[in-house]
Amino acid sequence: MTLTTKPDTTGRLTIGPYVLPNQVMLAPMAGVTDRPFRQLCRRLGAGWVVGEMVTADPSLWHTRKSQLRMDHCGEPDPRVVQIAGGDANMLAQAARLNAELGAQVIDINMGCPAKKVCNKAAGSALMRDEALVAEILDAVVAAVDIPVTLKIRTGWCAESNNALRIARLAESAGIQSLAIHGRHRQQRYTGQAEYDTIAEIKSRLSIPVIANGDITSPEKAAEVLAYTGADAVMVGRGAQGNPWIFQQISHYLEHGKRIALPTLIERHRVLGEHILALHEFYGSTMGVRIARKHVGWYLGDDHRFTQLQQRVLKQQFNALALPELQFDWINDVMAPDAPARLLAKGSYAA
Numbered sequence: 001m002t003l004t005t006k007p008d009t010t011g012r013l014t015i016g017p018y019v020l021p022n023q024v025m026l027a028p029m030a031g032v033t034d035r036p037f038r039q040l041c042r043r044l045g046a047g048w049v050v051g052e053m054v055t056a057d058p059s060l061w062h063t064r065k066s067q068l069r070m071d072h073c074g075e076p077d078p079r080v081v082q083i084a085g086g087d088a089n090m091l092a093q094a095a096r097l098n099a100e101l102g103a104q105v106i107d108i109n110m111g112c113p114a115k116k117v118c119n120k121a122a123g124s125a126l127m128r129d130e131a132l133v134a135e136i137l138d139a140v141v142a143a144v145d146i147p148v149t150l151k152i153r154t155g156w157c158a159e160s161n162n163a164l165r166i167a168r169l170a171e172s173a174g175i176q177s178l179a180i181h182g183r184h185r186q187q188r189y190t191g192q193a194e195y196d197t198i199a200e201i202k203s204r205l206s207i208p209v210i211a212n213g214d215i216t217s218p219e220k221a222a223e224v225l226a227y228t229g230a231d232a233v234m235v236g237r238g239a240q241g242n243p244w245i246f247q248q249i250s251h252y253l254e255h256g257k258r259i260a261l262p263t264l265i266e267r268h269r270v271l272g273e274h275i276l277a278l279h280e281f282y283g284s285t286m287g288v289r290i291a292r293k294h295v296g297w298y299l300g301d302d303h304r305f306t307q308l309q310q311r312v313l314k315q316q317f318n319a320l321a322l323p324e325l326q327f328d329w330i331n332d333v334m335a336p337d338a339p340a341r342l343l344a345k346g347s348y349a350a
Contacts, residue, residue: 013208013231015048015177016105016147018078020232022047022250023225027179027212027236028082028107028151034068036277037294039075040270041239045247048232049080050151053109056085056094068282070101077104082151084109086126088135092143099144105176107149108140110166127185128156133166137173147176151212154197155184167201167209175207179234182213189237199228210234216245218252225253241297243270268335271298275330279323291326292318302334 013020026033026041028050033041038049052069060066072079081103083094095106110126110133126133141148150170155161163180170178180201182193193213202209211224212234221233239245244262251259262270274294279287295317299310313333320326 015078015149015208018105018147020047022246023232023253024048024221024246024249025179025210025232025234026050026239026246027234028053028109029236031293032240034278034281034290035072035075036274036281037243040274040277041243041246042076044243044270045250046235046239047246047250048078050107051079051081053082053084054094054098056083056087056091058094058097070098072102079103080105080107080149082107082109083140086132088132088139091136092139095140095144095148099146103146105147105149106140106144107151108136108175110150110152125156125185127152127162127166128160130162130165130169134169134173137170137175141174148174149177149179150175151179151181153181153183153185154194160184161197163197164201164204167205171205171207177208177210177231178205179210179212182211195224195228198224198230202229202231208232212236214238215249218245218249218258221249222253241294241299241301243274264335264337267298267302268330271295271334272327272330275326284323288321288323288326295326295330298334 013023022045024046025048026038026046030053033050033052035051038051042049051072054066054069055061061070070081072081079102081098083091083098083106085091085094091108098106126136137148137150152163152166154163161184167178167180178201180198182195182198183189183191195211195213198209198211208231209228210232211228211230215221215224215233215235216238221235224230224233233249235245235249248259251257275287275291278291278294281287282290296314299305299313302310305313316333317326317329320329
């Protein structure tokens with residue numbers, strides 16, 4: 001089913017029936033954009049969030065990892081589920097099943113550069129086979145009556161920049177929006193993102209185009225939007241350890257100046273609530289492990305500490321094996337002068 005996507009009467013971007021409150025999106029990142037992180041980023045200003053990549057093979061959905069990735073309980077609309085695979089019929093079936101489970105938007109992954117994904121002819125590897133891309137897009141769009149979006153890279157390598165051809169296939173198939181990471185697959189996440197390809201695609205398409213890649217500051221977001229003419233920016237690694245980036249970008253785009261940085265008390269509160277949510281979502285054992293990478297990112301974005309200090313503090317935190325010890329560390333290291341201490345049960349004590 002083909003839906004119509006166009007700005008609403010106020011000029012805000014819409015994707016299917018959903019009106020975005022701003023021009024800043026959270027990119028899907030495997031192992032990062034789980035439900036606790038999505039909810040946090042949305043609360044801090046992300047206008048659109050996409051869940052972690054889910055395999056299109058339903059026979060693998062019984063695993064704990066897949067079950068957690070498909071958990072959108074309590075999330076506000078729209079619930080965007082990203083699927084990945086290399087078989088058109090399987091992707092169409094996955095889209096239908098996810099829609100039945102409550103997905104409100106299906107996003108197709110053709111941008112992941114990971115070897116284990118590309119080796120299965122999925123993710124960005126699909127961009128090498130434009131006939132298969134067309135088959136997949138047509139099959140998935142026809143399979144569901146909810147919006148279908150697409151995320152791609154500029155191509156497989158520097159010599160095969162075919163993003164524009166893929167974009168035209170997407171528009172023809174009824175894809176509702178297109179997110180483009182300004183790197184080809186062989187770059188993975190190295191080097192610098194380029195935006196010429198995104199600008200060219202935006203100038204030739206009528207569907208919304210979202211610019212992704214190296215969006216790490218409000219100023220960079222504004223520059224990329226101005227240069228490409230894109231309808232929105234999508235933030236990935238720039239949000240790791242800095243979920244405030246969404247409200248920072250949104251405020252800058254609206255007012256032309258930066259919003260005040262979060263206070264140490266605010267950083268302490270958000271970090272504590274994030275770690276608590278991870279413990280509750282994954283359980284204490286997995287939650288403790290997963291909290292380590294997030295705290296490492298928060299430390300990396302905390303300019304009070306030198307790189308050497310950050311490395312030592314990460315080692316300290318990674319050695320902690322209990323939720324209570326993690327919260328004690330957060331209280332003592334991240335905000336020792338805070339008027340209240342966050343407890344592992346989610347409350348504050350004076």
